[in-house]
Amino acid sequence: MIRFLPLILIWLIAGVYSVNAQKNPFGIKPLNDTTLVEKNGFFLIPLIYYTPDTRWAFGGAGVYYFKVPPKYEYQKLTRVSYLQFLADYTQNNQLDIWGVWNIFTRNEDYLLKGEMRFRDFPDRFYGIGNNTPKENEERYGYKLISIKNLAMKKIRPSLFAGVDYHFEYEYDFRLEEGGQLGEGTITGYNGGIGSAIGLVSVYDSRDNAINAFSGKLIEVSSYFYLPALGSTFNFVALNGIYQHYWSLPRKQSLALQTKLRFTYGEVPFLDMSTAGGDDILRGYPKNRFRDNHFAGTQLEYRFPLFWRFGMVAFAGVGDVFNQPSDILAKTLKYSVGSGLRFVVNPAERLNVRFDYAWGREGGYFYFSVAEAF
Numbered sequence: 607m608i609r610f611l612p613l614i615l616i617w618l619i620a621g622v623y624s625v626n627a628q629k630n631p632f633g634i635k636p637l638n639d640t641t642l643v644e645k646n647g648f649f650l651i652p653l654i655y656y657t658p659d660t661r662w663a664f665g666g667a668g669v670y671y672f673k674v675p676p677k678y679e680y681q682k683l684t685r686v687s688y689l690q691f692l693a694d695y696t697q698n699n700q701l702d703i704w705g706v707w708n709i710f711t712r713n714e715d716y717l718l719k720g721e722m723r724f725r726d727f728p729d730r731f732y733g734i735g736n737n738t739p740k741e742n743e744e745r746y747g748y749k750l751i752s753i754k755n756l757a758m759k760k761i762r763p764s765l766f767a768g769v770d771y772h773f774e775y776e777y778d779f780r781l782e783e784g785g786q787l788g789e790g791t792i793t794g795y796n797g798g799i800g801s802a803i804g805l806v807s808v809y810d811s812r813d814n815a816i817n818a819f820s821g822k823l824i825e826v827s828s829y830f831y832l833p834a835l836g837s838t839f840n841f842v843a844l845n846g847i848y849q850h851y852w853s854l855p856r857k858q859s860l861a862l863q864t865k866l867r868f869t870y871g872e873v874p875f876l877d878m879s880t881a882g883g884d885d886i887l888r889g890y891p892k893n894r895f896r897d898n899h900f901a902g903t904q905l906e907y908r909f910p911l912f913w914r915f916g917m918v919a920f921a922g923v924g925d926v927f928n929q930p931s932d933i934l935a936k937t938l939k940y941s942v943g944s945g946l947r948f949v950v951n952p953a954e955r956l957n958v959r960f961d962y963a964w965g966r967e968g969g970y971f972y973f974s975v976a977e978a979f
Contacts, residue, residue, distance in 0.1 A: 646671060646672035646673060647671055647953075648668070649668065649669045649670075649951060649956070650666070651666070651669075651950070652664075652665075653666050653667045655972075655973050656971065656973040656974075657884050657892075657972050658890075658970040659698075659729075660696040661696060662697045663695065663697070664694060664695060665692065665693045665694030666692075666694075667690065667691065669689070669690045669691075670689045670690075671688040671954060672686070672688075673685070673710075674687065674710060675712075676712065676713065677712060677713075684710035684713070685710055685814075685815065686814070686815065686816075686954070687708060688707070688708055689705070689706075689707045689709075690705065690706045690707070691704075692704055692706075698729075699728050700726065700728055700729075701724075701725065701726040702723070702724075702727070703723070705723075706720070707719065708815065714760055715760050716766075717756075717757075717758045717760070717808070719754075719756040720756055721752065721753070722754075723750065723752040723753075724749075724751055724752075725749065725752075727748060727749070727750065728746070729746060730743050730891075731743070731744050731745075731785070731786065731893070732744075732894060733786060734875065735895070735926075736897060736925050736939070737937045742786070744782040744786065744787065745785075746779065746781050746782060746785070747779070747780040748779045749776070750774060750775070750876075752773070752775075753772070753774075754770060754771070755770065755771050756768060756769070756770040756771075756806060757769060758806060758807075758808060764811040765807075765808070766807070766808045767805075767807040768806055769803065769804065769805060770805075770806050770827070772800070772802045772829060773799075773801050773802075774799070775798075775799050775800075776797035776874070776876055777797045779796050787875075793872055793873060794839065794874020794875050795875070799838045800831050800837055800839060800877065801831065801832070801835040802829040802831040802832070802835065802843075803829070803830055803835065804827055804828065804829040804830070805827065805828050806825070806826070806827040807825070807826050807827070808823070808824070808825045809822065810823050810825075812849075813851075816954055816955055816956055816976060817977050819851060819859050820859075822848075822849065823847065823848070823849040824847070824848050824849075825845070825846070826845070826847075827845045827846075828845075829842065829844075830842055831871075838874075839871075839872045839874050839877075840871050840872050841869055841870060841871030841873045842869065842870050842871055843867065843869045843873075843877070844867070844868045844869075844870075845865075845867050847863070847864070847865055847866075848863070848864045849979055850862045856909075856910075857909070857910045858907070858909040859907075860905070861906045861977075861979065862905050863886060863904050864902070865900065865902055865903075866900070867879040867899065867900045867901075868898070868899045869899065870898070875896065878896040878897060879897060879899055879900035879926050880892050880893065880894075880926065881900060881925055881926045881939050882895065882965075884972050886904055886978070887904070887922050887924055887939055888920070888941055888943060888961055888972060888978065889941040889942075889963035889969065890965050894967075895926050895939070896926060897928050898926075898928050899926065899927050900926045901924055901925070902922060902924020902925070902939075903922060904920055904924075904941065906920040906979075914948055914949040914950075915946065915947065916949070917946055917947065918944065918945045918959075920941070920942070920944070920945070920961075920978075921942045921943075922940070922941040923941070924938075925937065925938050940966065941963050941964070942964055943963030943964055944961070945959055945960055945962065945972075946959070946960045957976060958973075959973070959974055959975070959978070960972070960973050
C-alpha cells in the first residue's frame with residue numbers, strides 16, 4: 607500500500623486545485639452533501655490508473671460540470687450535467703483519447719448523451735467462448751474511431767426515451783503470425799465499419815450520477831447495425847442495465863448492478879460481449895473471455911472510515927455464452943474483493959478507488975477514478 611501513497615497525494619493535490627465556479631465560503635463540505643449546492647465548476651486532474659488490460663496508464667482528464675438554471679425561480683435546478691475529456695497512454699503502448707457528455711436541458715425536458723473516441727490499442731485475444739485456455743493468447747493491435755450521439759425526451763419525471771446513432775471504424779489491424787485471427791475465419795479480424803441506429807429508454811432516479819447513495823438506473827437499448835446505414839456487418843445488439851442504490855445509516859450504502867447483453871447476426875469479435883473489466887466482474891481482464899452474450903450481477907457494500915477515506919466490499923457472478931447450455935458451474939465466473947476509497951471532490955462525491963478482486967484465474971488490482979458503477 608505504501609507505493610500508492612504518492613498517487614493518492616497527487617489526487618489530493620488535484621482536488622485542492624479544482625476550479626469551482628461557486629466557492630464554499632466555509633471550507634470543505636461534509637461528505638454527505640449532494641450536488642445540490644454547487645451549480646457548476648471545472649475539475650482538472652492528472653490521470654493515473656491501473657487495470658489488468660492496460661497495466662499502468664498516465665495522462666490527464668478534465669470535467670466541466672454544471673446545472674442548467676430554471677426559467678422561473680419556483681422551478682428546480684436540473685441534476686448535474688457534465689462534459690468530460692480524457693487522454694491517456696499505457697504501459698502496453700495503448701493510446702486512448704475520448705470525450706463524453708451527459709447533459710440535462712432546462713427542467714430536464716431532454717437528456718443528451720454522447721461520446722467521441724480514438725483508440726490505438728494493442729491487445730490480447732484468447733479465442734471465443736467462456737472456457738478458452740490462457741495458452742491461446744495471441745497479440746494483435748488495431749485503431750478505432752467511434753462516435754455516439756443520443757437524444758432522449760422526458761416522458762415523465764426520471765423517465766426518458768429516444769434515439770441513438772453509433773458509428774465506429776475499426777482499421778489498421780496488426781495480427782500475430784500463426785494466430786487464430788490471422789487465419790481470417792473470425793468475423794471482423796481485419797476491421798470494418800459499424801453503423802447503427804439505436805432505440806434507448808432510461809429511467810434514472812439516482813441522487814448523483816457520479817456516486818449514488820439512493821435511487822435506480824434502468825436502461826434498455828437495442829442497436830441495429832445495417833448495411834443500409836453503411837455498416838460492414840449486419841447484426842443486432844440488445845442491452846439491459848439495472849442499478850439500485852440503498853442509503854444506510856451512518857453514511858453507508860448498498861449498490862446492486864445487473865448487466866445483460868445479447869448480440870445476434872454477423873457480430874465482429876471486437877463487438878462481442880465480454881466478461882470482466884473494471885466495472886463488473888473485476889478480477890478478469892476485459893479481453894479474457896468473449897462471446898455473443900453476457901449476463902452478470904454484482905453487489906457492493908460501501909462505508910466510510912475516517913476523514914475522506916472509505917472502503918467497499920463486493921461480490922459478483924456472471925459469464926459469456928453462445929447458448930444458455932454453455933453456462934456451467936465449472937466455468938461460471940465469480941468475483942470477490944474489497945477496495946479503498948479516497949474522496950477528491952466532496953461536493954460531487956468523486957472518489958479515487960483502489961480495488962483488489964479475485965476470480966477463477968487469480969487476483970488483479972485496479973487503481974482508477976470514480977466508482978465502478
